[in-house]
Amino acid sequence: MPTLPALYISHGSPMTALTPGRVGERLAALATQLPRPRAIVMASAHWLTHQPAVGGHAQPPTIHDFGGFPQALFDLQYPAPGDPALAEDIAARLAAAGLPAQIDPRRGLDHGAWVPLRLLYPQADIPVVPLAIQPRLGPAHQFALGRALAPLRGQGVLLIGSGSITHNLHDAGSYAQGKDAPYVRPFIAWVEQRLQADDSAALLDYRQRAPYAAQAHPTDEHLQPLHFAMGAAGGEALGAQRIDAGIEAGFLAMDIYRFDGAARAG
Template structure:
Protein backbone atom coordinates (compact mmCIF):
# COMPACT_ATOMS: atom_id res chain seq x y z
CA UNK A 1 0.00 0.00 0.00
CA UNK A 2 1.06 3.62 -0.41
CA UNK A 3 2.61 5.28 2.60
CA UNK A 4 0.18 7.09 4.85
CA UNK A 5 0.84 10.74 5.66
CA UNK A 6 1.75 11.91 9.14
CA UNK A 7 -0.41 14.42 10.99
CA UNK A 8 -0.02 17.19 13.51
CA UNK A 9 -3.24 17.97 15.37
CA UNK A 10 -3.92 20.85 17.73
CA UNK A 11 -6.15 19.02 20.19
CA UNK A 12 -7.31 22.12 22.08
CA UNK A 13 -8.95 22.15 25.47
CA UNK A 14 -10.53 18.93 26.80
CA UNK A 15 -13.84 20.71 26.12
CA UNK A 16 -13.17 20.21 22.40
CA UNK A 17 -14.54 16.70 22.95
CA UNK A 18 -17.95 18.19 23.85
CA UNK A 19 -17.73 21.26 21.61
CA UNK A 20 -15.79 20.16 18.51
CA UNK A 21 -16.69 23.23 16.42
CA UNK A 22 -14.48 23.67 13.34
CA UNK A 23 -11.90 21.17 14.58
CA UNK A 24 -14.44 18.37 14.43
CA UNK A 25 -15.39 19.30 10.89
CA UNK A 26 -11.77 19.47 9.72
CA UNK A 27 -10.86 16.13 11.28
CA UNK A 28 -13.93 14.41 9.83
CA UNK A 29 -12.98 15.74 6.40
CA UNK A 30 -9.42 14.56 6.87
CA UNK A 31 -10.53 11.06 7.89
CA UNK A 32 -12.59 10.77 4.71
CA UNK A 33 -9.56 11.75 2.63
CA UNK A 34 -7.20 9.22 4.22
CA UNK A 35 -6.88 5.49 3.57
CA UNK A 36 -8.05 3.58 6.61
CA UNK A 37 -5.02 2.79 8.80
CA UNK A 38 -4.54 -0.57 10.45
CA UNK A 39 -3.27 1.15 13.61
CA UNK A 40 -2.50 4.63 14.94
CA UNK A 41 0.52 5.84 16.93
CA UNK A 42 -0.01 9.15 18.75
CA UNK A 43 2.81 11.17 20.33
CA UNK A 44 0.97 13.24 22.94
CA UNK A 45 1.99 16.47 24.64
CA UNK A 46 0.32 15.07 27.77
CA UNK A 47 2.66 12.12 28.19
CA UNK A 48 6.10 13.42 29.12
CA UNK A 49 9.13 11.30 29.95
CA UNK A 50 12.93 11.39 30.01
CA UNK A 51 13.22 8.71 27.28
CA UNK A 52 10.67 7.36 24.78
CA UNK A 53 7.92 5.19 26.23
CA UNK A 54 5.54 3.20 24.01
CA UNK A 55 2.14 2.16 25.31
CA UNK A 56 1.63 -1.56 24.84
CA UNK A 57 -1.72 -2.18 26.56
CA UNK A 58 -4.05 -4.61 24.81
CA UNK A 59 -7.04 -2.49 25.87
CA UNK A 60 -5.88 0.98 26.96
CA UNK A 61 -8.11 2.87 29.34
CA UNK A 62 -9.55 6.31 28.59
CA UNK A 63 -7.71 8.66 30.95
CA UNK A 64 -9.42 11.87 32.12
CA UNK A 65 -6.22 13.71 32.96
CA UNK A 66 -7.76 17.09 33.84
CA UNK A 67 -9.90 18.70 36.50
CA UNK A 68 -12.65 21.25 36.92
CA UNK A 69 -14.68 20.41 33.82
CA UNK A 70 -18.36 19.43 33.44
CA UNK A 71 -19.36 15.89 34.51
CA UNK A 72 -20.35 15.05 30.94
CA UNK A 73 -16.71 15.25 29.91
CA UNK A 74 -15.65 12.61 32.44
CA UNK A 75 -18.34 10.27 31.16
CA UNK A 76 -16.80 10.16 27.68
CA UNK A 77 -14.91 7.02 26.72
CA UNK A 78 -12.78 6.07 23.73
CA UNK A 79 -12.65 2.26 23.90
CA UNK A 80 -10.25 1.65 21.02
CA UNK A 81 -8.17 -1.52 21.32
CA UNK A 82 -4.43 -1.36 21.74
CA UNK A 83 -1.88 -2.85 19.36
CA UNK A 84 0.90 -4.54 21.36
CA UNK A 85 2.53 -5.88 18.20
CA UNK A 86 2.70 -2.38 16.69
CA UNK A 87 4.07 -1.09 20.00
CA UNK A 88 6.83 -3.69 19.88
CA UNK A 89 7.61 -2.80 16.27
CA UNK A 90 7.75 0.90 17.17
CA UNK A 91 10.10 0.19 20.07
CA UNK A 92 12.31 -1.86 17.76
CA UNK A 93 12.57 1.01 15.27
CA UNK A 94 13.33 3.53 18.01
CA UNK A 95 16.07 1.27 19.38
CA UNK A 96 17.53 0.82 15.90
CA UNK A 97 17.81 4.62 15.70
CA UNK A 98 20.04 4.52 18.79
CA UNK A 99 17.46 5.92 21.21
CA UNK A 100 16.68 4.32 24.58
CA UNK A 101 13.11 3.06 24.70
CA UNK A 102 10.77 1.08 26.94
CA UNK A 103 7.35 -0.48 26.56
CA UNK A 104 4.65 0.53 29.05
CA UNK A 105 1.94 -2.16 29.24
CA UNK A 106 -0.29 -0.09 31.54
CA UNK A 107 -0.48 3.24 29.77
CA UNK A 108 -3.94 4.49 28.82
CA UNK A 109 -5.03 7.16 26.36
CA UNK A 110 -4.72 10.70 27.74
CA UNK A 111 -6.87 13.51 26.36
CA UNK A 112 -4.16 14.48 23.88
CA UNK A 113 -4.89 11.12 22.27
CA UNK A 114 -8.58 10.42 22.70
CA UNK A 115 -9.99 13.93 22.19
CA UNK A 116 -8.75 14.25 18.58
CA UNK A 117 -9.33 10.57 17.81
CA UNK A 118 -13.00 10.84 18.82
CA UNK A 119 -13.38 13.37 15.99
CA UNK A 120 -11.10 11.62 13.51
CA UNK A 121 -12.32 8.04 14.04
CA UNK A 122 -15.43 8.21 16.26
CA UNK A 123 -16.13 4.47 16.02
CA UNK A 124 -12.99 3.76 18.11
CA UNK A 125 -12.39 0.64 16.05
CA UNK A 126 -8.77 1.26 14.99
CA UNK A 127 -6.05 0.08 17.42
CA UNK A 128 -4.15 2.89 19.14
CA UNK A 129 -0.60 3.06 20.53
CA UNK A 130 0.30 6.10 22.67
CA UNK A 131 3.85 7.45 22.60
CA UNK A 132 5.52 9.79 25.07
CA UNK A 133 7.53 12.87 24.16
CA UNK A 134 10.70 14.18 25.80
CA UNK A 135 10.56 18.00 25.77
CA UNK A 136 13.81 18.41 27.71
CA UNK A 137 15.69 16.82 24.81
CA UNK A 138 14.52 19.51 22.39
CA UNK A 139 12.88 19.67 18.96
CA UNK A 140 15.72 17.84 17.17
CA UNK A 141 15.12 14.79 19.36
CA UNK A 142 11.42 14.78 18.46
CA UNK A 143 12.32 15.08 14.77
CA UNK A 144 14.65 12.08 15.14
CA UNK A 145 11.94 10.11 16.96
CA UNK A 146 9.52 10.78 14.12
CA UNK A 147 12.09 9.77 11.53
CA UNK A 148 12.78 6.54 13.40
CA UNK A 149 9.10 5.61 13.13
CA UNK A 150 8.60 6.75 9.52
CA UNK A 151 8.77 3.16 8.15
CA UNK A 152 5.50 2.44 9.97
CA UNK A 153 3.75 4.69 7.44
CA UNK A 154 4.44 2.06 4.77
CA UNK A 155 3.04 -0.61 7.10
CA UNK A 156 -0.40 0.97 7.32
CA UNK A 157 0.19 2.86 10.56
CA UNK A 158 -0.93 6.48 10.92
CA UNK A 159 1.58 8.60 12.88
CA UNK A 160 0.15 11.62 14.72
CA UNK A 161 1.72 14.34 16.82
CA UNK A 162 -0.91 15.81 19.15
CA UNK A 163 -0.19 19.19 20.72
CA UNK A 164 -1.11 22.77 19.91
CA UNK A 165 0.22 25.30 17.43
CA UNK A 166 -0.05 27.94 20.18
CA UNK A 167 -0.36 27.13 23.87
CA UNK A 168 -0.14 29.77 26.59
CA UNK A 169 -2.35 28.80 29.51
CA UNK A 170 -1.53 32.06 31.29
CA UNK A 171 -3.91 33.63 28.77
CA UNK A 172 -6.70 31.32 29.91
CA UNK A 173 -6.97 33.18 33.18
CA UNK A 174 -8.65 36.58 32.97
CA UNK A 175 -8.38 37.03 29.19
CA UNK A 176 -11.33 38.13 27.08
CA UNK A 177 -12.05 35.22 24.70
CA UNK A 178 -13.51 37.68 22.18
CA UNK A 179 -10.14 39.45 21.87
CA UNK A 180 -7.50 37.65 19.81
CA UNK A 181 -4.03 37.61 21.38
CA UNK A 182 -1.64 39.66 19.21
CA UNK A 183 1.00 36.93 19.00
CA UNK A 184 -1.20 34.17 17.59
CA UNK A 185 -1.42 35.02 13.89
CA UNK A 186 2.21 36.12 13.48
CA UNK A 187 3.40 32.88 15.07
CA UNK A 188 1.16 30.51 13.12
CA UNK A 189 1.93 32.43 9.92
CA UNK A 190 5.67 32.01 10.51
CA UNK A 191 5.28 28.26 11.11
CA UNK A 192 3.27 27.84 7.92
CA UNK A 193 5.82 29.82 5.93
CA UNK A 194 8.72 27.66 7.12
CA UNK A 195 6.80 24.47 6.42
CA UNK A 196 5.95 25.60 2.91
CA UNK A 197 9.62 26.41 2.35
CA UNK A 198 10.70 23.10 3.82
CA UNK A 199 12.98 24.95 6.24
CA UNK A 200 13.40 22.31 8.93
CA UNK A 201 16.37 24.09 10.47
CA UNK A 202 14.31 27.21 11.14
CA UNK A 203 11.55 25.14 12.73
CA UNK A 204 14.07 23.43 15.00
CA UNK A 205 15.34 26.89 15.98
CA UNK A 206 11.86 28.36 16.44
CA UNK A 207 12.63 29.65 19.92
CA UNK A 208 15.14 32.09 18.46
CA UNK A 209 13.66 32.75 15.01
CA UNK A 210 9.87 32.74 15.31
CA UNK A 211 8.02 35.93 16.24
CA UNK A 212 6.48 35.84 19.73
CA UNK A 213 7.83 32.34 20.38
CA UNK A 214 7.92 32.82 24.15
CA UNK A 215 4.33 34.08 24.22
CA UNK A 216 3.05 31.35 21.91
CA UNK A 217 4.85 28.60 23.85
CA UNK A 218 6.10 29.42 27.37
CA UNK A 219 7.04 25.72 27.49
CA UNK A 220 7.92 23.41 24.60
CA UNK A 221 5.81 20.30 25.06
CA UNK A 222 2.81 21.34 22.96
CA UNK A 223 4.78 22.31 19.86
CA UNK A 224 7.22 19.42 19.82
CA UNK A 225 4.60 16.97 18.50
CA UNK A 226 4.81 19.11 15.33
CA UNK A 227 8.50 18.24 15.07
CA UNK A 228 7.61 14.56 15.60
CA UNK A 229 5.04 14.62 12.79
CA UNK A 230 7.46 16.50 10.55
CA UNK A 231 10.17 13.91 11.18
CA UNK A 232 7.70 11.11 10.50
CA UNK A 233 6.91 12.66 7.11
CA UNK A 234 10.35 12.13 5.67
CA UNK A 235 14.07 12.56 6.09
CA UNK A 236 14.00 14.46 2.80
CA UNK A 237 11.44 16.38 0.78
CA UNK A 238 7.89 16.71 2.09
CA UNK A 239 4.72 18.65 1.48
CA UNK A 240 2.72 20.32 4.23
CA UNK A 241 -1.00 21.05 4.01
CA UNK A 242 -2.43 23.34 6.67
CA UNK A 243 -6.04 22.87 7.74
CA UNK A 244 -7.26 26.01 9.47
CA UNK A 245 -9.54 25.09 12.37
CA UNK A 246 -9.79 28.58 13.84
CA UNK A 247 -8.65 30.17 17.09
CA UNK A 248 -10.32 29.21 20.36
CA UNK A 249 -10.65 31.56 23.34
CA UNK A 250 -8.56 34.17 21.56
CA UNK A 251 -5.22 32.46 22.11
CA UNK A 252 -5.46 28.75 21.23
CA UNK A 253 -4.84 28.24 17.51
CA UNK A 254 -6.28 24.95 16.29
CA UNK A 255 -4.16 24.36 13.17
CA UNK A 256 -3.92 20.85 11.77
CA UNK A 257 -1.16 19.78 9.37
CA UNK A 258 -0.97 16.89 6.98
CA UNK A 259 2.56 15.92 5.91
CA UNK A 260 3.29 13.77 2.87
CA UNK A 261 6.72 12.59 1.86
CA UNK A 262 8.79 9.52 1.00
CA UNK A 263 9.85 7.36 3.93
CA UNK A 264 13.43 7.35 2.68
CA UNK A 265 15.62 9.82 0.77
Protein backbone atom coordinates in the same frame (compact mmCIF):
# COMPACT_ATOMS: atom_id res chain seq x y z
CA MET B 1 -0.73 -0.47 0.57
CA PRO B 2 -0.92 3.34 0.14
CA THR B 3 1.46 5.47 2.19
CA LEU B 4 -0.38 7.47 4.82
CA PRO B 5 0.55 11.05 5.67
CA ALA B 6 1.83 12.05 9.08
CA LEU B 7 -0.38 14.47 11.01
CA TYR B 8 -0.03 17.22 13.57
CA ILE B 9 -3.27 18.04 15.38
CA SER B 10 -3.96 20.92 17.76
CA HIS B 11 -6.26 19.19 20.25
CA GLY B 12 -7.42 22.24 22.21
CA SER B 13 -9.24 22.09 25.51
CA PRO B 14 -10.70 18.79 26.76
CA MET B 15 -14.09 20.44 26.10
CA THR B 16 -13.41 19.98 22.40
CA ALA B 17 -14.76 16.46 22.94
CA LEU B 18 -18.17 17.92 23.83
CA THR B 19 -18.14 21.01 21.60
CA PRO B 20 -16.00 20.05 18.60
CA GLY B 21 -16.61 23.22 16.58
CA ARG B 22 -14.46 23.87 13.54
CA VAL B 23 -11.70 21.46 14.54
CA GLY B 24 -14.28 18.67 14.69
CA GLU B 25 -15.46 19.52 11.19
CA ARG B 26 -11.91 19.62 9.87
CA LEU B 27 -10.93 16.29 11.42
CA ALA B 28 -14.10 14.54 10.26
CA ALA B 29 -13.43 15.77 6.72
CA LEU B 30 -9.78 14.73 6.92
CA ALA B 31 -10.74 11.20 7.98
CA THR B 32 -12.75 10.79 4.77
CA GLN B 33 -9.69 11.74 2.71
CA LEU B 34 -7.30 9.24 4.28
CA PRO B 35 -6.95 5.52 3.56
CA ARG B 36 -8.13 3.62 6.60
CA PRO B 37 -5.11 2.99 8.87
CA ARG B 38 -4.41 -0.45 10.26
CA ALA B 39 -3.11 1.26 13.42
CA ILE B 40 -2.37 4.71 14.85
CA VAL B 41 0.69 5.91 16.74
CA MET B 42 -0.18 8.95 18.86
CA ALA B 43 2.57 11.18 20.28
CA SER B 44 0.72 13.38 22.77
CA ALA B 45 1.90 16.49 24.59
CA HIS B 46 0.27 15.03 27.71
CA TRP B 47 2.52 11.99 28.03
CA LEU B 48 5.90 13.37 29.06
CA THR B 49 8.86 11.21 30.02
CA HIS B 50 12.62 11.59 30.43
CA GLN B 51 13.43 8.83 27.93
CA PRO B 52 11.46 7.40 24.96
CA ALA B 53 8.49 5.28 25.96
CA VAL B 54 5.75 3.49 24.07
CA GLY B 55 2.45 2.12 25.34
CA GLY B 56 2.03 -1.62 25.10
CA HIS B 57 -1.42 -2.02 26.68
CA ALA B 58 -3.73 -4.39 24.77
CA GLN B 59 -6.77 -2.27 25.71
CA PRO B 60 -5.58 1.22 26.68
CA PRO B 61 -7.85 2.85 29.27
CA THR B 62 -9.24 6.33 28.68
CA ILE B 63 -7.38 8.76 30.96
CA HIS B 64 -9.31 11.80 32.20
CA ASP B 65 -6.23 13.87 33.00
CA PHE B 66 -7.97 17.12 33.91
CA GLY B 67 -10.23 18.64 36.53
CA GLY B 68 -13.02 21.16 36.90
CA PHE B 69 -14.97 20.12 33.81
CA PRO B 70 -18.57 18.82 33.49
CA GLN B 71 -19.29 15.24 34.48
CA ALA B 72 -20.31 14.52 30.89
CA LEU B 73 -16.67 14.87 29.90
CA PHE B 74 -15.54 12.37 32.52
CA ASP B 75 -18.19 9.94 31.29
CA LEU B 76 -16.68 9.81 27.80
CA GLN B 77 -14.64 6.77 26.86
CA TYR B 78 -12.55 5.92 23.81
CA PRO B 79 -12.30 2.12 23.94
CA ALA B 80 -9.93 1.59 21.00
CA PRO B 81 -7.75 -1.52 21.24
CA GLY B 82 -3.99 -1.32 21.60
CA ASP B 83 -1.41 -3.17 19.55
CA PRO B 84 1.33 -4.72 21.73
CA ALA B 85 3.07 -6.23 18.68
CA LEU B 86 3.31 -2.81 17.04
CA ALA B 87 4.61 -1.38 20.32
CA GLU B 88 7.41 -3.97 20.26
CA ASP B 89 8.17 -3.06 16.64
CA ILE B 90 8.30 0.64 17.52
CA ALA B 91 10.65 0.00 20.43
CA ALA B 92 12.94 -2.02 18.15
CA ARG B 93 12.98 0.72 15.50
CA LEU B 94 13.77 3.37 18.08
CA ALA B 95 16.55 1.25 19.56
CA ALA B 96 18.04 0.76 16.10
CA ALA B 97 18.05 4.54 15.68
CA GLY B 98 19.90 5.01 18.98
CA LEU B 99 16.73 6.00 20.83
CA PRO B 100 16.12 3.10 23.22
CA ALA B 101 12.54 3.09 24.49
CA GLN B 102 10.77 1.41 27.35
CA ILE B 103 7.43 -0.28 26.80
CA ASP B 104 4.82 0.73 29.37
CA PRO B 105 2.19 -2.04 29.54
CA ARG B 106 -0.18 0.11 31.65
CA ARG B 107 -0.28 3.38 29.71
CA GLY B 108 -3.69 4.54 28.51
CA LEU B 109 -4.84 7.35 26.22
CA ASP B 110 -4.70 10.86 27.69
CA HIS B 111 -6.96 13.65 26.43
CA GLY B 112 -4.34 14.77 23.92
CA ALA B 113 -4.87 11.38 22.29
CA TRP B 114 -8.51 10.44 22.74
CA VAL B 115 -10.11 13.86 22.21
CA PRO B 116 -8.85 14.26 18.60
CA LEU B 117 -9.22 10.54 17.90
CA ARG B 118 -12.91 10.70 18.81
CA LEU B 119 -13.28 13.33 16.10
CA LEU B 120 -11.20 11.48 13.51
CA TYR B 121 -12.38 7.92 14.15
CA PRO B 122 -15.42 7.95 16.45
CA GLN B 123 -15.97 4.20 16.12
CA ALA B 124 -12.80 3.60 18.20
CA ASP B 125 -12.11 0.46 16.18
CA ILE B 126 -8.53 1.20 15.02
CA PRO B 127 -5.70 0.09 17.34
CA VAL B 128 -3.86 2.97 19.02
CA VAL B 129 -0.32 2.92 20.41
CA PRO B 130 0.63 5.96 22.53
CA LEU B 131 4.14 7.41 22.27
CA ALA B 132 5.71 9.71 24.86
CA ILE B 133 7.31 13.11 24.27
CA GLN B 134 10.58 14.08 26.01
CA PRO B 135 10.54 17.91 26.21
CA ARG B 136 13.89 18.27 27.95
CA LEU B 137 15.63 16.54 25.01
CA GLY B 138 14.51 19.25 22.61
CA PRO B 139 12.86 19.52 19.18
CA ALA B 140 15.63 17.68 17.31
CA HIS B 141 15.03 14.63 19.50
CA GLN B 142 11.32 14.56 18.68
CA PHE B 143 12.21 14.98 15.00
CA ALA B 144 14.49 11.94 15.29
CA LEU B 145 11.68 9.91 16.86
CA GLY B 146 9.45 10.71 13.90
CA ARG B 147 12.18 9.97 11.37
CA ALA B 148 12.83 6.55 12.94
CA LEU B 149 9.15 5.63 12.65
CA ALA B 150 8.47 7.21 9.23
CA PRO B 151 8.67 3.88 7.34
CA LEU B 152 5.59 2.66 9.24
CA ARG B 153 3.54 5.09 7.14
CA GLY B 154 4.06 2.77 4.19
CA GLN B 155 2.70 -0.12 6.27
CA GLY B 156 -0.68 1.41 6.99
CA VAL B 157 0.23 3.13 10.26
CA LEU B 158 -0.96 6.69 10.85
CA LEU B 159 1.63 8.70 12.79
CA ILE B 160 0.14 11.65 14.70
CA GLY B 161 1.64 14.35 16.89
CA SER B 162 -0.96 16.00 19.14
CA GLY B 163 -0.32 19.36 20.78
CA SER B 164 -1.30 22.96 20.05
CA ILE B 165 0.21 25.36 17.54
CA THR B 166 0.03 28.06 20.23
CA HIS B 167 -0.32 27.22 23.91
CA ASN B 168 -0.03 29.86 26.60
CA LEU B 169 -2.45 28.98 29.37
CA HIS B 170 -1.48 32.16 31.23
CA ASP B 171 -3.72 33.91 28.68
CA ALA B 172 -6.80 31.81 29.41
CA GLY B 173 -9.70 34.18 29.96
CA SER B 174 -7.76 37.24 28.79
CA TYR B 175 -9.19 37.41 25.28
CA ALA B 176 -12.74 37.25 23.96
CA GLN B 177 -13.62 35.13 20.95
CA GLY B 178 -12.71 37.16 17.89
CA LYS B 179 -10.09 39.20 19.73
CA ASP B 180 -6.84 37.31 19.49
CA ALA B 181 -3.65 37.60 21.51
CA PRO B 182 -1.21 39.70 19.46
CA TYR B 183 1.34 36.90 19.14
CA VAL B 184 -0.97 34.22 17.74
CA ARG B 185 -1.28 35.13 14.06
CA PRO B 186 2.37 36.19 13.54
CA PHE B 187 3.54 32.93 15.11
CA ILE B 188 1.25 30.62 13.12
CA ALA B 189 2.07 32.51 9.91
CA TRP B 190 5.80 32.01 10.52
CA VAL B 191 5.30 28.28 11.17
CA GLU B 192 3.31 27.88 7.96
CA GLN B 193 5.90 29.77 5.91
CA ARG B 194 8.78 27.71 7.27
CA LEU B 195 6.91 24.44 6.73
CA GLN B 196 6.01 25.37 3.16
CA ALA B 197 9.69 26.16 2.57
CA ASP B 198 10.75 22.78 4.03
CA ASP B 199 12.88 24.75 6.48
CA SER B 200 13.18 22.13 9.19
CA ALA B 201 16.31 23.77 10.60
CA ALA B 202 14.43 26.98 11.40
CA LEU B 203 11.54 25.09 12.96
CA LEU B 204 13.85 23.03 15.14
CA ASP B 205 15.40 26.32 16.30
CA TYR B 206 12.05 28.09 16.62
CA ARG B 207 12.87 29.44 20.09
CA GLN B 208 15.52 31.67 18.55
CA ARG B 209 13.96 32.34 15.14
CA ALA B 210 10.17 32.52 15.44
CA PRO B 211 8.37 35.76 16.32
CA TYR B 212 6.83 35.72 19.79
CA ALA B 213 8.09 32.18 20.45
CA ALA B 214 8.17 32.60 24.22
CA GLN B 215 4.65 34.04 24.29
CA ALA B 216 3.23 31.36 22.00
CA HIS B 217 4.93 28.56 23.95
CA PRO B 218 6.17 29.34 27.47
CA THR B 219 7.07 25.62 27.55
CA ASP B 220 7.85 23.37 24.60
CA GLU B 221 5.72 20.27 25.04
CA HIS B 222 2.75 21.34 22.91
CA LEU B 223 4.84 22.25 19.87
CA GLN B 224 7.23 19.32 19.98
CA PRO B 225 4.63 16.89 18.59
CA LEU B 226 4.88 19.05 15.45
CA HIS B 227 8.58 18.23 15.29
CA PHE B 228 7.69 14.54 15.62
CA ALA B 229 5.27 14.82 12.69
CA MET B 230 7.88 16.68 10.64
CA GLY B 231 10.34 13.86 11.22
CA ALA B 232 7.66 11.36 10.26
CA ALA B 233 7.45 13.07 6.85
CA GLY B 234 10.52 10.95 6.15
CA GLY B 235 12.73 13.30 4.17
CA GLU B 236 13.82 16.83 3.38
CA ALA B 237 10.58 17.52 1.50
CA LEU B 238 7.88 17.73 4.15
CA GLY B 239 4.86 18.01 1.85
CA ALA B 240 3.18 20.18 4.50
CA GLN B 241 -0.43 21.25 4.11
CA ARG B 242 -2.06 23.53 6.69
CA ILE B 243 -5.69 22.97 7.65
CA ASP B 244 -7.04 26.07 9.38
CA ALA B 245 -9.27 25.11 12.29
CA GLY B 246 -9.54 28.57 13.80
CA ILE B 247 -8.44 30.13 17.09
CA GLU B 248 -10.15 29.25 20.36
CA ALA B 249 -10.53 31.73 23.24
CA GLY B 250 -8.18 34.14 21.48
CA PHE B 251 -4.99 32.26 22.37
CA LEU B 252 -5.27 28.60 21.24
CA ALA B 253 -4.59 28.29 17.52
CA MET B 254 -6.12 25.03 16.31
CA ASP B 255 -4.06 24.44 13.15
CA ILE B 256 -3.83 20.93 11.76
CA TYR B 257 -1.01 19.86 9.43
CA ARG B 258 -0.67 16.87 7.19
CA PHE B 259 2.74 15.85 5.88
CA ASP B 260 2.86 13.85 2.68
CA GLY B 261 6.62 13.63 2.33
CA ALA B 262 7.86 10.32 0.99
CA ALA B 263 8.57 7.47 3.41
CA ARG B 264 9.45 4.00 2.15
CA ALA B 265 8.15 0.98 4.02
CA GLY B 266 10.77 -0.90 5.94
